[in-house]
Amino acid sequence: MPNDFDKNRRIKMGGRGSGRRSSYGGKPETNDSMPLDIRRIASSGLLIPGSSFGWQWTVNDRPVASIRIRVDWESLVLSYRMKSTGEVFEQRVQTQTTPCHLGGQRHWFTCPRCSKRVAVLYAPGRYFACRQCCGLGYATQKESAGDRAATRADKLRKRLGWEAGILNGPGGKPKGMHWKTFLRLKSHHDALVQITLQDMARQFGFLQKLMDG
Incomplete structure (x- = not known):
């Protein structure tokens, strides 16, 4: 069953530098703030309502952070534990779709703070939001x-x-x-x-x- 498969599936996300914190002018970077890209989730075939799966970030192929994601109708529920405090958080993020020119549809997050349509959310702190709301800079800025x-x-x-x-x-x-x-x-x-x-x-x-x- 697709749901049983997705339920136990763990997807690795990130690479060299993912999960670290760095700054440029006192501003953390996008690559170091647990980027969650809905395009990668969709391309993995995981956006099935009712399913859940694991998602993790790695540094040098070693996991440094992970979350559980549950797929609901037009939303994802993100569950994760803060390593620094041990606190457990659950955040619901609304999703939306737009039609593609050649058929099919493109998936988007709705930023929980500003309601802007974005493909990637970040979590430099406790909650996920878009790059602008998180005050993140790109690595190329340095x-x-x-x-x-x-x-x-x-x-x-x-x-x-x-x-x-x-x-x-x-x-x-x-x-x-x-x-x-x-x-x-x-x-x-x-x-x-x-x-x-x-x-x-x-x-x-x-x-x-x-x-x-």
Whole structure:
């Protein structure tokens, strides 16, 4: 029976960094605040009224937090225990759907605080709510211009078939790629590397000044 299967099923959610708390300008990040994505729940085939299942977050494949979810009609009931205090909480979150252009429907949470339609809820504290209501920032907000350039450069390196990491130097032209395309991508890559190196030098100089007092 589908309900019996779902009742004992535990779904792992998260990955490196999930479940940790960090901050940027005193603001916790979305990735560190137990993100609960209804799209992933729906794609797992678990939105069956009357069913229940376990959902957990992991760090380096080790579970760090978990909840039980019961599916009711147009709502989910979240049950969980706070590790810090041992308190048990139960929160009902309303859900809604919108039609897709090519048929079917898309599932959404209704934020318990602002009633806004969202795909992901977070729990930096005791209760789940949307990112804005939780006052969460994105991890990319703490990235410098050099960090962003290095990320973009690595994407180009992957496209070119080069080893990841800008300090590994450039590789050759991939087989089958036109020289014009290769030279354009390499030029873009080299410009991003220069931005990264300049930013690293700036940060190093700033740190050196602090160390010199």
